[in-house]
Amino acid sequence: MTSTASQKTTKRAHNFNAGPAVMPQPVLEQVQSELLDYGGRGMSVMEMSHRSKEFEDILNRAESDLRTLLDLPDTYSVLFLQGGAHLQFSMLPMNLLPASASADYILTGAWSQVAIREAEKVGRVRIAASTSGSNFDHVPAQADLPLDPNAAYLHFTSNETIHGVEFPIEPQPPAGVPLVCDASSDILSRPIDATKYGLIYAGAQKNLGPAGVTLVIVRNDLLERVPQKLPVMLDYKLMAQNHSLYNTPPTFAIYIVGLVLRWLIGIGGLTEIARRNGAKAKLVYDRIDSSGGFYRGHARPDSRSRMNVTFRLPGEDLEKQFVKQSEAEGFIGLKGHRSVGGLRASLYNALPLESVEALAQFMAEFQRRNG
Ligand code: PMP
Numbered sequence: 001m002t003s004t005a006s007q008k009t010t011k012r013a014h015n016f017n018a019g020p021a022v023m024p025q026p027v028l029e030q031v032q033s034e035l036l037d038y039g040g041r042g043m044s045v046m047e048m049s050h051r052s053k054e055f056e057d058i059l060n061r062a063e064s065d066l067r068t069l070l071d072l073p074d075t076y077s078v079l080f081l082q083g084g085a086h087l088q089f090s091m092l093p094m095n096l097l098p099a100s101a102s103a104d105y106i107l108t109g110a111w112s113q114v115a116i117r118e119a120e121k122v123g124r125v126r127i128a129a130s131t132s133g134s135n136f137d138h139v140p141a142q143a144d145l146p147l148d149p150n151a152a153y154l155h156f157t158s159n160e161t162i163h164g165v166e167f168p169i170e171p172q173p174p175a176g177v178p179l180v181c182d183a184s185s186d187i188l189s190r191p192i193d194a195t196k197y198g199l200i201y202a203g204a205q206k207n208l209g210p211a212g213v214t215l216v217i218v219r220n221d222l223l224e225r226v227p228q229k230l231p232v233m234l235d236y237k238l239m240a241q242n243h244s245l246y247n248t249p250p251t252f253a254i255y256i257v258g259l260v261l262r263w264l265i266g267i268g269g270l271t272e273i274a275r276r277n278g279a280k281a282k283l284v285y286d287r288i289d290s291s292g293g294f295y296r297g298h299a300r301p302d303s304r305s306r307m308n309v310t311f312r313l314p315g316e317d318l319e320k321q322f323v324k325q326s327e328a329e330g331f332i333g334l335k336g337h338r339s340v341g342g343l344r345a346s347l348y349n350a351l352p353l354e355s356v357e358a359l360a361q362f363m364a365e366f367q368r369r370n371g
Contacts, residue, residue, distance in 0.1 A: 001125060014355040016160055016345045017222040017333035018308060019206040028260045036297040040252045046252040055251055059244065062258035069269055072217065079216040080254050083233075085184045088214060089118035089199040092155070092180060093234045095197070095226045097123040102151040104128040106145070106171060109136040111158030112341060115182060119155070130152070136163040138303035142172055149174040153198060159186035161206075162337040164310030164344060165303040170196060178204045178222060185305050187215070188264060189349055190274035191226075195336060200221050206307070207349045209257035212250045264349070273349050280347045280356040281306040281328065294371045295363065298342065313344040322366055329362060 003225045015022035036043050038326040041054060048055050059157040063078045072078070081087070102124035104118045105240050110129050119125045128142040128147055129162070147154060154173040158181050159166040168185060173179045178198025199218045205211035218236055226237040238246055244254075264273060285304060288295040288311055313319045320341060336342040345359060 012356055014331045014361075015333060015351065016331060016347070016355070016359070018337070018344060018346045019203070019348075020211050021206050021333075021346060021348045022350045022355075023209070023256075024260060024263045025170060025352075027256065027263050027350075031256060044252075048251065049102075050245060050251050057310075058251075058255050058258055059249075062254060062261055063257065065261035065265055066215075066217075068215075069264060070149050070186060070192070072194050075220050076194070077218050077220055077223070078234075078244075079218065079236065079239050080244040080249055080257070081214045081216055081239060082212065082250055084211070084214055085182060085203040086114070086118070087234075088182070088216065089115045090122060091234050091236070092153075092201070093122040093125075094220060094230060095233055096178070096180075096287060097152045097212065098225065098227075099123065101150065102126050102148065102172075103176070104148050104151040104154045106140065106154070106156040107132060107155055108139050108165055109163035110168075110337070111160055111162065111182060111184070112155070112157040115155060115157065123152075126151070131165075132299040135298075136160065137298055138300040139165055139167045140171075142187040145171055147174050147177070149177065151177050153178045153180045155180045155182070159180045159183070159189075159305050159307050161185040161308050161346075162310075162340060163298060164305040164308040165299045166305035166307065167301070172196075178219065185346075185348075186305070188261075188270060188273065189277050189307060192272040195364075204253060204257055207260075209260045210253050213253040213257060215257075225239065252353055260350075277306045277347065277349065280351065280353060281309065283356050283360045284309045284345055284347070284363075287363045291363075291367055291371075294367045298340070307347055309345045309347065310336060310340070310342060311344075317340070318370060321370070325366065326359075326362060331359060331362065334359075 035044050066078055074150050104126050105126050116125055126148060129145050131138055133142060154177050156171055179196060180199045181197055183200050184202045185206045189207055189209050201216045202212045223237045223240055226235060232238055288297045296312045313322055326334050334343050334345055336344040
C-alpha cells in the first residue's frame with residue numbers, strides 16, 4: 001500500500017497487530033501535518049499546557065464526539081485516565097466494591113482471568129460462570145448465567161483479545177446490578193446501547209488511538225459509592241469532578257483519540273464501522289470454514305470475535321512457516337499470543353479491507369502449497 005498526496009513513497013504494512021495496532025491513515029496524516037504547528041499556535045499539541053484553552057477545546061471535542069458516537073446521555077461521565085486497562089482491573093473494585101458486598105465476574109478468557117485475579121486482591125469476587133473447561137472457546141449464554149441479584153456489579157470482557165471470543169450481545173444483569181465491561185479490544189466497533197452499562201473501560205491502543213490513555217465511561221450515580229480517602233489517582237469521583245484534569249493527563253494521546261473519534265464520525269459512525277468490521281471478519285472466517293479443516297478456528301461460530309480471529313494449522317511447524325512466510329510478504333502481527341499459540345489476525349476498526357483481502361488470498365495460497 002502507498003499513501004496519497006504528499007507521501008507517495010510511504011509504504012504501509014498489512015498490520016494485524018493485537019495492540020498497539022494499526023491507526024487510520026488520515027489520522028496519522030493529520031497528526032503529521034499539525035506536528036510542528038497546531039492550528040497556527042506555533043507549537044505541537046504535546047508542547048501545550050494542559051490548562052490552555054486549546055487543549056481544553058481538544059478534550060471537550062473528544063468527549064462530545066464520543067457522546068455523539070455512543071449516544072451517551074449526561075447521566076454518564078467520560079474520563080481519560082492513565083495506567084491502561086490493567087489499572088482499571090484494580091481501580092474498579094477499589095471504587096465500586098464495598099467490603100460488605102461481592103462482585104460477579106464472567107470468566108471467558110485470559111483477560112477476564114486477569115481482571116478477576118486483580119479484583120480478588122481488593123475485595124470479594126464470585127466467578128458467576130466460566131468457559132475454562134472448553135479452553136475459552138465460547139461465551140456463556142444468558143440462560144447459563146446464575147447471577148447474584150445482590151452483586152456490587154457484574155463484570156464481563158466483551159471481547160477476549162487472546163482467545164478471540166466476543167459476546168454477540170452483552171449479558172443482562174439482575175435488576176439493580178450495574179453492568180461493567182472491559183471493552184478494550186472492541187470498543188466503538190459496533191453500535192451498543194450504552195445506557196445498559198454502569199461502567200465501560202478500555203485501553204486506547206486498539207480501536208481508540210495510541211497507548212497511554214484509558215477511557216472510562218461511568219454512570220454518575222455510581223460515583224456516590226466511591227469511598228473517602230482513595231489515593232487521588234485512583235478516585236473516579238475526583239477525576240470526574242476535575243474533568244480528567246486533576247493532574248496532567250496524557251495530552252498528546254487524548255488529542256489523537258479525538259482525531260480517531262472525528263474520523264469515525266466522518267465515515268458514518270458505528271453503524272458503518274460495524275458493517276466494515278463484519279465484512280472483514282467474514283472474509284477470514286469464510287476462508288477458515290472453506291479450508292476443509294486445514295485452518296481450524298479456535299472460537300465456536302456463535303462466539304467468534306470480529307476483532308481477533310484466532311486459528312490453528314495442522315501442526316506447529318506449519319504455523320511457524322505461516323508466520324515466517326506471511327512476514328516475508330508484508331503481513332505483520334499474525335503470530336498468536338504466546339499463551340495459546342497458533343495464529344491471530346486482529347482486524348480492528350482502522351485496518352483497511354485491502355489488508356484483509358490480501359490475507360485471505362495469502363491463506364488460500366499457503367493452503368494450496370502446504371495442504
Ligand atoms: N483487557 C483486554 C481485553 C485487553 O485486550 C488488554 C490488552 N491487550 C488489556 C485488558 C490490558 O490492557 P493494558 O495493556 O492497557 O493494561
